[in-house]
Amino acid sequence: MATRKRKVTTKTIERLIRQKKYQQIRNLFEKYPEIDLAEACDNLEDKSKIVTIFRVVKSEHTADFFNFLDQDTKEYLIKAMSDKDVATLINTSKNDNIADFMEDMPANLVKKVLQNSSKEDRQIINKLLNYKDDSAGSIMTTEYLEFLNTTTIKDTIDEIRKIGKNAETIYTIFVKDTKRNFLGTVDLDDLIFAKVDETLEDIMNVDFVTVDVNTDQEQVAELVRRYDLNAIAVLNDDKRLIGIITVDDVIDVIQEEASEDLSLQAGIAPLEDSYTKTGVFKMAFKCIPWLLILLVLDVFSSMVISGFQAQIASVAILSAFIPTIMDTGGNAGSQTSSVMVRCLALNEFTNKDFFKVLWKEMRIAMLVALFTSIFAWVWFMIEMYCHLVDYSGPAGTVLTGFDLFLSRSGISLLVAATLFITIMIAKLFGYLLPWFAKLLHRDPALMSGPLITSIVDVSSLLIYFGLFELIKLGFGIQF
């Protein structure tokens, strides 16, 4: 089991506030990470107590503490704080953290924050707020260490010591020339191994990857992961550094995107907050839209079955295999789409690979369809001969012996053939739809799971009844 010194609880904090033991509260902040304290304070029954905590705690902890609180608590605090306190908070906080929580904040509070920011901070915050969601610009930080290429190692280290821990990361140092062009990066460990009289240019890593503000955050994450970076540079069109994205933010992006893909694949709108913090009503309305959309789409399946009512009435056994056909089709489609969603997310192939991968998928589909439908044919015969499914001939007739065998074989073969075609079509849609979503610049995961199921349902039913008619009319086979 993972171990960590016992966690700070909401109860402890409530007790200390009640007993006015402010020095002990201050001590908590020396002992525990801000994220744990913030989580304990989120759950305080009386939110006004957080204002007390905020006044008591040393200013070096407040910015991080505030950053980890949940959105409601943040808004409560901004509302309750004096202008001066807000100004101090903004001043000690990172601009990207401020921009993050302002995105979902009501207009009057946004105004209060901006009015209490310095002119410079205000400009940066406004800029950050304008970047598209899920873009590199929206997750980058504007605080980083940038040095001239001619700076010596000694001067660099002295300067870092002077600046202190204010920059988001000192693990990667960014190097520019006198024209502010971005040249490369130096890792902190390279700094330690270098001779003190070398310059940054001597030791810098020029084989860097960079992104621009509009790069998708998922792509940023993949680059950082692939090249094991501590931080990646975000450049503007003039190739000048305007921000950096650090590895800890990248981890959050990866978690967030994974949760989002998983949700979309299950037909549920992604949660903005954790499950525990999302209310019952909000959760329900994350579930309902897709259920309704899919319910309406299912009308096509109903229309198909309704159109073939006569056939079902004469050979009622036909309906017994509808669930199997629908499920197998849906499952086969989801399998392919989930693989495609993942590959597209990780940039495993580019647009020019479209036909190559299509060809591969079709060969996979052929194998899966062949194997499954042969198995199914045998399995359906077993189902009927073991009387799991009752069938002894069309309505009004009772067949026996070889006639019964022929008729049962016909039904099994019909369902198996339907499965074969259904699986092929399901895998084709499972392949095409995520690409289609990508083409429309939507999340490929949106087009997987339930949507595929509904589309495949209709096609599989059409194939089923179509084949039935074809075999009956074309070959005069007696079911």
Place this chain on the structure above:
Amino acid sequence: MATRKRKVTTKTIERLIRQKKYQQIRNLFEKYPEIDLAEACDNLEDKSKIVTIFRVVKSEHTADFFNFLDQDTKEYLIKAMSDKDVATLINTSKNDNIADFMEDMPANLVKKVLQNSSKEDRQIINKLLNYKDDSAGSIMTTEYLEFLNTTTIKDTIDEIRKIGKNAETIYTIFVKDTKRNFLGTVDLDDLIFAKVDETLEDIMNVDFVTVDVNTDQEQVAELVRRYDLNAIAVLNDDKRLIGIITVDDVIDVIQEEASEDLSLQAGIAPLEDSYTKTGVFKMAFKCIPWLLILLVLDVFSSMVISGFQAQIASVAILSAFIPTIMDTGGNAGSQTSSVMVRCLALNEFTNKDFFKVLWKEMRIAMLVALFTSIFAWVWFMIEMYCHLVDYSGPAGTVLTGFDLFLSRSGISLLVAATLFITIMIAKLFGYLLPWFAKLLHRDPALMSGPLITSIVDVSSLLIYFGLFELIKLGFGIQF
């Protein structure tokens, strides 16, 4: 778009080998990251060329280059290399990387590697090979920097310079006492900010989190993410440090677990390799098992429908709503299970929250079921009055006017009521099954998606026909 200096291609490497431009190959390794070169070499048509590259390249690059090659290429190389070359490779590689690729290697190659390892390396590799898959032990590295608590900052920095870049990470330094008990960590930036005559104990962070070798890798990842760590300590039962896990390995774990959950949720066995590197046959056999299992499970649905053949024959319209009921039930169940899988993966709640969350889920289910079934009732009426679905009374009768309205309302109400109960049951199963999987120490994702769909199918059909009988017999309503 993300930019990086143009990538090295397989063609370039093939050309350089053909022209015997070995110096230029050597230069490539100075210019490009090993991961890019390894990827280009994986695709070489003639694998024997890689042996040439291996001989040409400077030894400082070979270990990383080898590490990034795919499993087949690695095995080919080990087979082709002389004992002496293998010994050099093992010696310069990190033990955890060696253990990783040995896990899937045939026995004769494992023997060749172990025979050419030093006694010390052999012991560590054997130990690493014995840790459970997905445990902290299986992803930790045994190379790290550990210093006595009384070491001064100056001595520490001097020592680090001497050791050089051999340790996996120098960003986190681990501190022990003379009895080898683990005391805390020092981040590299703290080292730079500290005064040279302070000791590690003065500046170390004692508010550390640690894990043991059996901690699940997903839990390790969550701790590293939560506390923004560079590396986390792995302790044995005596609280002594035996390995560390670095943030770049954690990112890989998060990606891998996310892909795995997504695959399981779609009923496809997780891929060990990337899609591109997995062959058509292997891909097909990742898909087939779940399709067959679910196909067999669908027999229960067939049995239910088969048992109600008489009812379907008399009111054929009943079968038209089967797809809608099945899809909605399956979708509602997957929604809940996907949320639960994610929450359990991120440790959002513990076992004692079981009933609290159950109560929350049931309230959500009630809202979703109520809203969806009311909508469905209206929608089914529209379907019938717009003749999307044909129904003008039971077989043999043609109702009109108010009688037709009553009969249609009855059908709509029957389906809507079925949907209500089905959604409640689906969400209950969607909640229970992932917990059940956790109880059995299996991946919760295994119990979501397709399996839920198949279970909900049977129950929804039973409810459907059960309600039909109940309403017909109990209330004497004419459909």
